[in-house]
Amino acid sequence: MASFDQSQRPPVQAEDVAAFRRFNRYFTRRIGVLDDHYLGQDRPLGEARLLFEIGEGASLRELRRRLGLDAGYLSRMTKALQAQGLVRLVVPAHDNRLRLVEPTPAGRAEVAEQQRRADALAAGLLEGLGPAQRAELTAAMATAERLLRLAGITVETVDGASADARACLDAYAADIDARFPEGYDKAALVRPEEVTGDAGAFLVAYEEQRPVGCGALRRLAPGVGEIRHVWVHPEARRLGLARRLLAGLEQAALARGLAVVRLDTHAVLTEAQAMYRACGYAEIPRYNDDVYGGHWFEKRLRAEDGA
Template structure:
């Protein structure tokens, strides 16, 4: 369950996105059965690109491309018949099947990349340097926001494999940042952040956990936010704020009137985010040996 938008999506916003989708897919030739002039549609061309020189497991390909197993299998069979792809069992895990390019498939990818670069260069060549820079910035912004929009945030049990994997990654990350290191024994316990006691959120991008955050009860009407973490590959998207907002929503659902949190002195970006999200610095309220700053935020009453 993700955070509820503050404002509903307008008809004009939906229309604008759909208009852009129609124009862009037509302009890059996505509707042509011979994408980039090659003898295949965009779906097969994209699958070849995702397999790439290093190969990829079928499980990863399904997640990356959002395809069901049957459709992916049909495309792979077509590419195998054409001598472009070979599928084998993963050498380290017999449960996984891996797709790799043949020599002919690698040659087609090289040509595909050449043609795609030429198409992009042709499009950008119609603009002067200032407008090219403007378009590039706009595309970077669109990519960032679309990634954030596609990420799902779900409440999971604090003892679930995804929750513990995120906490392990969080602990390893801050262990390298804290001058004194970090002891994983200080992480929240599953029972503190599950059920009525609290909540544990995991953010997923294409089926892979890329962030987390925990909420636990401090008192009858007070909660504490812990371990807000975002995978390095998903940072600078705004996901930290989205996780924080989700935890605040879970706190309101539990009729907490205030949430508190602490943070280390070196985590200046976290301190900036908390202040920007309405948190006020307060005196120490706990005995966390890693904390140097303490914050709280008053919450609206549950509806």
């Protein structure tokens, strides 16, 4: 897989880095991250967070993926919690290669107390603000979370026949089948050979190693490409990811010598139509025989497109 979606962006300014780190230092100090007894309990933040993430049970493999932890570090923390009687390791009968971690009754009680103390800490911090200021802070944190999530997502070029590409297309097809009044026939999906190598490109967006979006580009004619199947998982919508995928597809088109890209969209996908117009696409007459097309768009690319 090849990652490209950061290659055309301007460098990060030193003052932005300094501001980010300054906020990080302040916030981590205020919530007690530096204390080995996080929230006044007898364990550091790492162990407390792991206990929370285990919930009612999870595999070590899933915890490693979700938290981005080194296998050895995760194993040491799990053993520490096990030694304290807070979790137990289970090997499921259906797969002896898996290791599941489950909370004990003591572990559940510990998480409940952790939640109570965390709520009290947050309430204590917010008490110093009036209602309007609390609303402002809450909105600012929502914006910060959205942008940090978007910053953490990577966009990769993958083979059109790869498991991740086909899984994204299956999810795309199921999603629009539910939205289109006439349903959707998966036979209309692009073929792997149309969106691989010189013929085109298939992009997959990953959040914490999990595919959360896709988009495809294929050649229509000399100098002309077509964008297909721009899709974002419901849990990753309203982050700005669809625009990033679209910019990535435009960048891929330029790299293949395509000066024009076209696309079509269904009449019910009004949000997609608005995004394409906002991104510089102009509506044109029908250019294909796609039975699901209701609006057709075109954009003439410049070197700065996709940046």
